[in-house]
Amino acid sequence: MSLQLLSLSFLAALLLAAVACDLHQRRIPNALVLYGMALGLAFQAFAAAGQGLLQDGSQGVAAALLGGVAGLALFLPFYALRMLGAGDVKLLAMVGVWLGATAVLQVALWTVLAGALLSLGVMLATGSLRTVGRNLRTLFTLASLRCASGATPQGTAATGRLPYGLAIAAGSGVEMARLLLSA
Template sequence: MLTAIEMILVCLVAQAALTDLTLRKIPNVLILSGLLLALILHSLAGPQGALTHQWLAGAVTGLFLFLPLYLLRGMAAGDVKLLAMVGAFLGPLAAVQVAALATLFGGLLALVMLLCSGRWRQAWRNLRTLCAPLWWRCLGLPMQAVPLPASASAGGIPYGLAIALATVTTVLLASR
């Protein structure tokens, strides 16, 4: 049986996934209201301060798990903030679990989108271009970075959907 906190979280991530699918954006108001709601619910649910620490540790863990991907321009800021909100609800350990599952679901979603859109050839060319310096380095030649042109993108994915699927999976597995 799902707790009230888990049901509210599932509704929030479902809304984030729908918004990301339709608008390709996760609204800040959804993230901020979710963070505030998680703080209030944790404050009311348990001993003074104990669950508030869980809220803070989960939010920080969720934020820092996907922050490197954002800094490398592999993920949008809304996705990073969404995982921080999920961590605020579930705590740091569950945030790590959600991040791992979201990576798996995101990879599968990317493969499906590449195959359906016909951009798998462009993705393969990009991968070959990015990995070529590593191959040359293995052969003993100096490694030089080869940047991809801005138009070489094979497309982005609505990662909010992957985070939502991972969150629901984690919550359902924990409630068993």
């Protein structure tokens, strides 16, 4: 087994653990994310010269840290808007450490798509699709009125919490499969 495949296997195991925690506890433990980041950095530090584990071909701890910062930066605005939890943001940063800055952008895009499908599935399963539609119409109307009057739009309270770690794992899995197939 190549070091790169071993690296992706470890990342997959970490993501599965994060999903299990998110589904059962509705949170992703900091210890899991920190362990995952440390392990990803260790893989980079001990990779042989020329054996770049990051998906963009770069190597080294600095490149892995850049991937982590990129993952953090991509989802931090959603945390600031109270659309995602801090654990979700940190989980994407962990994925960035393992895959690098270039691939984490793709992961974020796949994750948003997976999250939309997850949201739609939950709305259909709970019968709340019509209620969500009314809430969105009200939200956009109020935001438009506030903007027209010069007031700052305010956020609304969440109607439920999704285990978004599942969407991050799905997005990461799609990107890892794409990368393996293209190698």
